[in-house]
Amino acid sequence: MKQLIGVYGASGFGEEVMPLVRSQYSKLDNQQFVFIDDYSQSTESCFYQILSYQKFLAHPATDKQIIIAIADSKIRESIAKKLAQDNITNLSISADSSTILGNVELGEGSILCGNTYLTSRIKIGKFFHANIYSYVAHDCVIGDYVTFAPRVSCNGNVHIHDHAYIGTGAVIKQGTPNKPLVIGKGAIVGMGAVVTKDVPAGAVVIGNPARPLVRQEYQTNNYLNEYQAS
Known part of the structure; x- marks a missing residue:
């Protein structure tokens, strides 16, 4: 063999x-x-x-x-x-039903499951996982070791940093060319969350619209004020 x-x-x-x-x-x-x-x-x-x-x-x-x-x-x-x-x-593995359109840069070790969709002008780093029915729209930049659970909707002009996890059914609002919506390094977006503004590195957000999940390590006025003012 x-x-x-x-x-x-x-x-x-x-x-x-x-x-x-x-x-x-x-x-x-x-x-x-x-x-x-x-x-x-x-x-x-x-x-x-x-x-x-x-x-x-x-x-x-x-x-x-x-x-x-x-x-x-x-x-x-x-x-x-x-x-x-x-x-x-x-x-790198792509399901037969996955779609990649124009000008998409995809790093090594990626997995695109069934019915995933990458549109145009997208840059994705190493070891990206996109589970079933997830999509990435135009002008997005995604870092290394990012994970999409099933049915993630990532709209255009979004920047997702390394090691972020986007939960099942989450929706990420479209940014703009001058101000992309940013999800920070190691952030976790909960199942079904609707992200309408930047998520700080390491934060956990849930709900519609997405808000911080308050844990002991996140209970500081500075953190909450910074998030709400963004």
Whole structure:
């Protein structure tokens, strides 16, 4: 066997991604696809073998490639660094029903699930995940390790920084060329939230319109005043 493709993550999102990988590499045999999971107690999932990362590296295949199907962006980043050290190629996967229009720059390791849509003049960084029915409209800039849950609506002139997580059904209002709407690094936008103004780095926002989720670490007048005045 010359080629071996691994889906890093043997449950949940990984099981959704495996059929996309299988479709994109339809000429390969089933035994040329494996899951990679360092903590699984099982040896098989969805009829595919589960290997630890070390066993994947030790496999006799000469051409090894991996797609990282891990929702947690920090773990995704740590795995990506490990793959770079071991000279393992990162794959990008797009469902047959996904659409990419003109002048779209998409970094390595991306996953575009079914019915995702990228329009025009978009720049997206490394290891972007877009789950089903999500879209990115014109003139958006998205950083590295950003995650879209299903049905995220990202309208035009939006800038999303590294490691942001956008929850299921969230809607991000369109910015303008002179003042893009910004979602800061590591911010979390809750399920169904409607974002109408900038979200600070590390913030958690929920609701319609989106407001800060008040936790102990966010309960300062300076933070709330800054957000409300933006």
